[in-house]
Amino acid sequence: MHHRHFLRRSHGSTLLTVMGFVTIATGLLASVLSLASNHRKLAVRQLNMEQALYVAEGGLERGIRTIESNILSLVASTTGTNGAGTLGSGTYTFSVSKISKSVFSISSTGFVNNVRRSVSIKRIYQPTYAEFALWSEENGALYFKDGEEFDGHVHANDRLYFNVSGGGPVFHAPVTSGAGTYTVQGGSINAVQFDEGFEMNSYQGSMMDVDFNSAAADSLKNIAQSSGLVLEGATTLTFSGSSVQITNTRKGWTNQAFSPSAEGIIYIANATSGTTSTRTGHVYLVGGTVSGRLSVVTEGAQYIRGHIRYANDPRIDPSSTDALGLIARDDVWVDTTAPNNLEINAAVLAAGTVSASNRGSFGVLNFNSGSARGVLTVHGGIVQDQRGAVGTFNSSTGVTSTGFGKNYSYDPRFVEDPPPYYPAVVGKIEFAEWREGR
Numbered sequence: 001m002h003h004r005h006f007l008r009r010s011h012g013s014t015l016l017t018v019m020g021f022v023t024i025a026t027g028l029l030a031s032v033l034s035l036a037s038n039h040r041k042l043a044v045r046q047l048n049m050e051q052a053l054y055v056a057e058g059g060l061e062r063g064i065r066t067i068e069s070n071i072l073s074l075v076a077s078t079t080g081t082n083g084a085g086t087l088g089s090g091t092y093t094f095s096v097s098k099i100s101k102s103v104f105s106i107s108s109t110g111f112v113n114n115v116r117r118s119v120s121i122k123r124i125y126q127p128t129y130a131e132f133a134l135w136s137e138e139n140g141a142l143y144f145k146d147g148e149e150f151d152g153h154v155h156a157n158d159r160l161y162f163n164v165s166g167g168g169p170v171f172h173a174p175v176t177s178g179a180g181t182y183t184v185q186g187g188s189i190n191a192v193q194f195d196e197g198f199e200m201n202s203y204q205g206s207m208m209d210v211d212f213n214s215a216a217a218d219s220l221k222n223i224a225q226s227s228g229l230v231l232e233g234a235t236t237l238t239f240s241g242s243s244v245q246i247t248n249t250r251k252g253w254t255n256q257a258f259s260p261s262a263e264g265i266i267y268i269a270n271a272t273s274g275t276t277s278t279r280t281g282h283v284y285l286v287g288g289t290v291s292g293r294l295s296v297v298t299e300g301a302q303y304i305r306g307h308i309r310y311a312n313d314p315r316i317d318p319s320s321t322d323a324l325g326l327i328a329r330d331d332v333w334v335d336t337t338a339p340n341n342l343e344i345n346a347a348v349l350a351a352g353t354v355s356a357s358n359r360g361s362f363g364v365l366n367f368n369s370g371s372a373r374g375v376l377t378v379h380g381g382i383v384q385d386q387r388g389a390v391g392t393f394n395s396s397t398g399v400t401s402t403g404f405g406k407n408y409s410y411d412p413r414f415v416e417d418p419p420p421y422y423p424a425v426v427g428k429i430e431f432a433e434w435r436e437g438r
Helices: 002-069 071-076 220-227
Strands: 081-087 090-100 103-112 115-125 132-138 149-151 153-156 160-163 175-177 182-185 229-232 235-241 243-248 253-258 264-269 283-290 293-298 302-304 308-310 323-328 332-334 343-345 347-350 362-364 372-379 382-386 391-393 400-409 430-436
Touching (some): 002 103, 132 149, 132 400, 283 323, 302 323, 372 391
Parallel strands (some): 149 400, 160 182, 283 302, 283 308, 302 332, 347 382
Antiparallel strands (some): 090 103, 243 253
């Protein structure tokens, strides 16, 4: 009797133990399955998050391309623009906002299976040629020499030449060349002061980017017809604060006062009749003081005959809003009547797109005759198809013999706010401050 009772208790204990193990095993299995499911969900979510980030970055790229292809209309508008599209298994939306006149920000959000990721660029702009102190499609065998100082990016699409006989030139900003080699006369390249380096095989745009008078709505001539003043034939301009004194025979004007708009542009076209001297759209710049923002665009050449200065010098007061662009389809010359130690406050561009044989240059007429004329100071930069000469020097000593020595600097304000309608460098975008999130 006692033995049977013991067996019943033993069987009961065993059953409870087995049931306990089964319960534990079931719980473990459920935990394992739940953990596996959670891992799978996490893996899927991680994949969706990565894909959503790629889609958001793709939307950001589309936004950049939108800015690049619509830069003039975006600069002229008071608002930005939006866009949307699909990419792979996801969709994106992007928004372009204006920070200032020609600087934008972009935010983009990518969506994949209800997962979203956002990225943004807080500062983006398409650079113009006004950010260069000196830019040349063809530098030719013109030397940079001792005593010359450049504050701003210097570039040529071909070889650069340096003379260091009496020391070396000084470059405070990057120097770049489209060529893979350079020439030094009178010593070593180490005698040249490159504060921010010298880079070769570098692309920095082409003069073919400049649209003077095509049928496009954003050609410089069409912009002037809708927002500025278009003249024909030889013209003389004198800057007089916020107005310009204009002499133009075809208009019957003699020192006619003209007040440009806030984003002023004067376009001087070639005329269809008259003598060569009056038909070509040349401009003679007597000089004076510029107050406000203006670009002077010519299908002919521009001849500078006097000092051109801003009413509020930005080198003294960086808050100055005065800005001048001198944009020629032909050449820009310092005329023989210009004074010694000439000062020009302007972003100068000589495109030379009239014909294959007509290469636009910035230079000094009769640069190789007479005696030294002091220093040519240009604050704002010089861009030219073929680099022109402004003087000669003794190759042994580096001392100027005729014409001018050079003191060229870019205007840092023009990086983000160049003179009105100043040509952009097509195919190039500058940006900073990429971040995830808006």
